[in-house]
Amino acid sequence: MTGTSAALTPPADAIPPVRHPEAPAPGELLGAHYEHCFGCGGGQPHGLHLAARAGEGVTVTAEFTVTPDHQGAPGLAHGGVLATALDETLGSLNWLLRVIAVTGRLETDYVRPVPVGTVLHLEAEVTAVSGRKIYSTATGRIGGPDGPVAVRGYALFIEVKVDHFIDNGRPEEIQAAMSDPDQVRRARAFEVNP
Ligand SMILES: CCCCCCCCCCCCCCCC(=O)SCCNC(=O)CCNC(=O)[C@H](O)C(C)(C)COP(=O)(O)OP(=O)(O)OC[C@H]1O[C@@H](n2cnc3c(N)ncnc32)[C@H](O)[C@@H]1OP(=O)(O)O
Known part of the structure; x- marks a missing residue:
């Protein structure tokens, strides 16, 4: 079962996202927004060390390797950690808009268990913008960038x-x-x- 709440449906006057002219080029690694970020920072030994890369338009791809520090059930990634991976990937999209924004709402679908040792391949895009509100979606696959879907995320970020x-x-x-x-x-x- 999938689906998002009404709060994640862009209003009728929402517009398509516009990539900032100075956004990193497609293929470029975005780097950590903060050294001690649990999602992307290098200064967090047990963090996700998620690496996001600019895509075309307002899209990114990212990878995150699930380690034993990220377990919920034995040998499987914790759902909250997977939500963090989605949140971090979705948050990195705002870099391409050149906007500072925080997560207001995040919804997730957990489709398949994600074992320790797995590389989660994520892709995300901004779907619409309405004033300070930025609507975006992300998908995480296992077994390769074209592998089966393990998680999906839907978010509303608010510019601050x-x-x-x-x-x-x-x-x-x-x-x-x-x-x-x-x-x-x-x-x-x-x-x-x-
Ligand atoms: C030196 C310093 C360096 C700094 C360097 C920074 C580096 C860049 C760091 C980025 C970091 C990223 C990291 C990963 C992404 C996180 O994980 S961010 C952390 C998790 N998120 C948070 O902590 C946010 C906590 N929430 C808040 O602070 C406030 O609720 C917010 C989100 C700022 C909104 O408050 P507000 O500014 O007062 O705005 P508000 O009028 O309430 O809402 C604006 C609009 O959004 C809608 N809205 C707000 N929340 C919701 C919601 N939950 N559901 C639906 N609609 C909502 C409102 O209905 C409103 O809609 P309109 O009336 O305009 O149609």
């Missing part, structure tokens, strides 16, 4: 300003991030770009 993080994050991490000029420059550049 950098202040969202500054106002709500724990001061220790915010101060560390603010003292990283690359992190601040990138975030501010995204914020002011039309």
Whole structure:
């Protein structure tokens, strides 16, 4: 059974997404948005280390290898970890719009169990934009990029300003991030770009 809630149906006045002219070229790795991100950061030993790559239009592909740290049942990936992989992949799409956005709603279908040692091949696209609301979908396959579908995700991201993080994050991490000029420059550049 699949299907999404009404909250994930774009309104009638939604428009197709527009790839930002300075978005990374198709095929380019996007890199981590934050070193300590559980989804993509290199500084998280048990994190997903998910690597996303720009695709054509407003699409990305990504890969994530399930390790023993990611188990729920013996030898199988935890559903919450798979949701994280979907969330991270969907979130990376906003890089191509050059917009800072956070997940407002995420819905998932779990179609097949995902064993430890599996590479989850993900693809995602933005389907519509309405003001600050960004609608997107993702699919995760096992056994190769054209293998059987294991998970699907449907999301609504909401555009925010950098202040969202500054106002709500724990001061220790915010101060560390603010003292990283690359992190601040990138975030501010995204914020002011039309
Ligand atoms: C130095 C610092 C460096 C910083 C460097 C940053 C790097 C870039 C990091 C990115 C990180 C990504 C990481 C992976 C993606 C996550 O995992 S993000 C983390 C998980 N998400 C969150 O923590 C978000 C928590 N929620 C919130 O903060 C607030 O609810 C939100 C989402 C910002 C919305 O609040 P708001 O701005 O007050 O907006 P609001 O008016 O409530 O809603 C706007 C619209 O969205 C709709 N909406 C909002 N929520 C929902 C919902 N759940 N369902 C349906 N509709 C909704 C509203 O109905 C409204 O619709 P309209 O009335 O406009 O038609």
